[in-house]
Amino acid sequence: MLFAARSAVALHRLLDVLPVFSGDDRIERRFSLIPGSDFGTDALAALDSVGARCVPWDEAVRTPYDLTLAASPKGELDRLRGPLVLLPHGAGFGKTLPDEGTVDSASGLDPAYLLRRSTPLATLHALAHRSQVAELAVRCPAAAARATVVGDPTLDRLLASQGLRDRYRTALGTGGRRLIALTSTWGPESLLASYPDLPARLSTELPADSYQLALIMHPNDYGRSGAHDLAERHAPALATGLLTPRPYEEWAAVLVAADGVLTDHGSTALYAAALDRPLLAVCDGGDELIPGSPMARLLAAAPKVSGAAADTGRVAENIVRAIEGHLPGSVRALAEPAFAERGRALPLLRTELYARLGLTPPATPAEPRLLPVPRVPAHAPAVHAVSAAVDGDRVRVERRPPHHDGPAGHLAAEEDAASVRHAQSAAVLFRRAGDAPAAAARAVAGWTVDGWITWALDRYPGRRTAAVVLSATHCVLRRRGGPLLSARIGACTEAGRVFRPDPAAVVSAVHCWLTATRAPSLPTTLNCLIGDRSYPVRLAPATDGEEDHAF
Known part of the structure; x- marks a missing residue:
């Protein structure tokens, strides 16, 4: 089997799928980096950190694989030999990239990438919700004919790990404070691009014994700037105790531990909503947000706060109001149009993938791996x-x-x-x-x-x-x-x-x-x-x- 990743984002999605094949000594797992992305170096570093067996792309395209998994349709995937299964590289398909592919087409559902010479690229599209299949049918009927709903493996890891919430908070040093996560996607409409000083402002204004702050940055930020430059950029906030979880697994553990979330239109907001965390919308996504998408409906329903115009004291008031006024289940309901088959993604994927391999699945259940306890360094202000x-x-x-x-x-x-x-x-x-x-x-x-x-x-x-x-x-x-x-x-x-x-x-x-x-x-x-x-x-x-x- 080949796991083909174009970026760290895509690789992280593929790593969440690994339990499908857990314990099966008939499967040989190989990884390869699809060339052409500005963020490939970070993917290589991530592969090295997990000890994955990697093969060069030139070797990968010469080798026939029984099955290839990818989490992005971009790149030279049509050069691979053997069946290809495509997974989403985020949640909700709510974002379009104006400079790439088809105008107004959701990134990941764009026929410009899903078809090669009018033929569907993938043997199977494993999607998270039936609405995504319907959207795909409108934009690319040939690809939709090969789509099925399996749920979201990353969400299932978050849901399965909720029992470790207290352990995560202890490791983060949260105590009795409210842990507020700021989540920023990638690009010019992101929270950090729109309000780069917001983490520092909040960490300065919010009382230290009432709040703990975490900044969840997109993996592409790490790929473009590097951890060192990001640490220097956010040094004033880090000195007050700001947490910056790593972009694989640790961000998800912090989200489980959080009491509230300030967000833009990145898919992390949908995961937070699925966990029923109180949300505040800082950005509206601009031209990148697809109208009518689950993300657009989520941001429309969430309380708004202007990171630039409002003073930070007002932001604090809005945070308190959102947390104290939160009705259990109210935010979770907003994420339902993005996620189906909750808790069943890995078993459903196992059925689909082993059918294509022509193998009987292992007898042991395919279960999500619990998120590890975060080890994010937290500076204790002196x-x-x-x-x-x-x-x-x-x-x-x-x-x-x-x-x-x-x-x-x-x-x-x-x-x-x-x-x-x-x-x-x-x-x-x-x-x-x-x-x-x-x-x-x-x-x-x-x-x-x-x-x-x-x-x-x-x-x-x-x-x-x-x-x-x-x-x-x-x-x-x-x-x-x-x-x-x-x-x-x-x-x-x-x-x-x-x-x-x-x-x-x-x-x-x-x-x-x-x-x-x-x-x-x-x-x-x-x-x-x-x-x-x-x-x-x-x-x-x-x-x-x-x-x-x-x-």
Whole structure:
């Protein structure tokens, strides 16, 4: 068997089909790169990363294969010997490329590519919905005669992996925050082409303890610019914790983990809708969007937000409104015209493909492979601009990046992770104790809690509070001139789920309360509002054991 890929996008679709042949030692799997695409290099890198056996294209066209699978009709596929099965390389067929093929024809259903010398290129078109067969019948009746509906293997991976949502969120460090995914397709009408500064703006304006952001970029962005250039382009947002999942599998795990999605007219929006994620439409697709397509209907029904004209605070309001006003099943219904046979794509494909191979399918079921736990690097910001409101024993804090233009009460910095400039400017300095036993095993010199706090306040004489975060539930701090205090952090429980704040945010809350309270009576319990939840914090004088605790 030959898997023929013209780009990384097409290759990823083919890799999702591999379980059809899982465990069958009668099948020899070979991959080849179809020449002619600007994005072929990325496909080669992806093939290398999965350890696939590749053959040069010149060899592939000379070799008769029992079956070839491709996820794009473009390129020299007519040179191959043997039957060809075509799969979609996206969802919904809602996009047309004005500079390629037939005007107003959906990319993937264009007769300019599906026919070679008036003869259908493929033996079989394996489509996701009967409406796609009907569309193909209008545009290319000869190809439609060879089409059948099998569903979408990529969607089935997403659906099958929903039980791992909590595991994905833990790996991403999401916690109790809302994970908002920005999805951008390829081309001049994409979200990033239209509003390139939107990820940076949102990461600056949205409170860090309420939101986590992820930017899902099209594989062609990686192919055209490279991961290094993209990282430099989005460096300000990455520094605030923006996630940029890789374009194979990881993006899908992030979509499963997401609480809401800001999107353009890329097919990722349809997958998000099929998962019933609240959607906000940032772009309308312009001339690339095919009127009446499932994607067009989805964007027409989704709430709109202008990434350029609206201030980011309004975007945040729209996100909250979309999430809190979401009715279960309402968005999923909008994706139904794009996906049929949910959960059955691989078994149906196995039946079709093995019939063409003349083989009896394996007895083991063809099941989607669960999406792996994402390993996307997430930068934990070391500096925050903190705004606070104190009302008696109630303290609300919001943290944003230090370059945030809005009002802030103080700067808080992780002393051994921030720049000297930020450490010297911060009113609150803290350190995280980390794994003390591991540090001892490495014979690394350490501190006592009181020793480091005293050192920090002496080294930075303008700083007002220093703290050591000992664990997720405990920190010790001193406001300049005051006693050493212990803060025990309680959890927030909602419907049986337990949430905990970042202790560094609690340090800032206690600092603000001490600043606003002239003669604090201790011990006391503060009500700290961090993100969207309230946490009890028991504040008391530190004990000798806490003062001498080594880290």
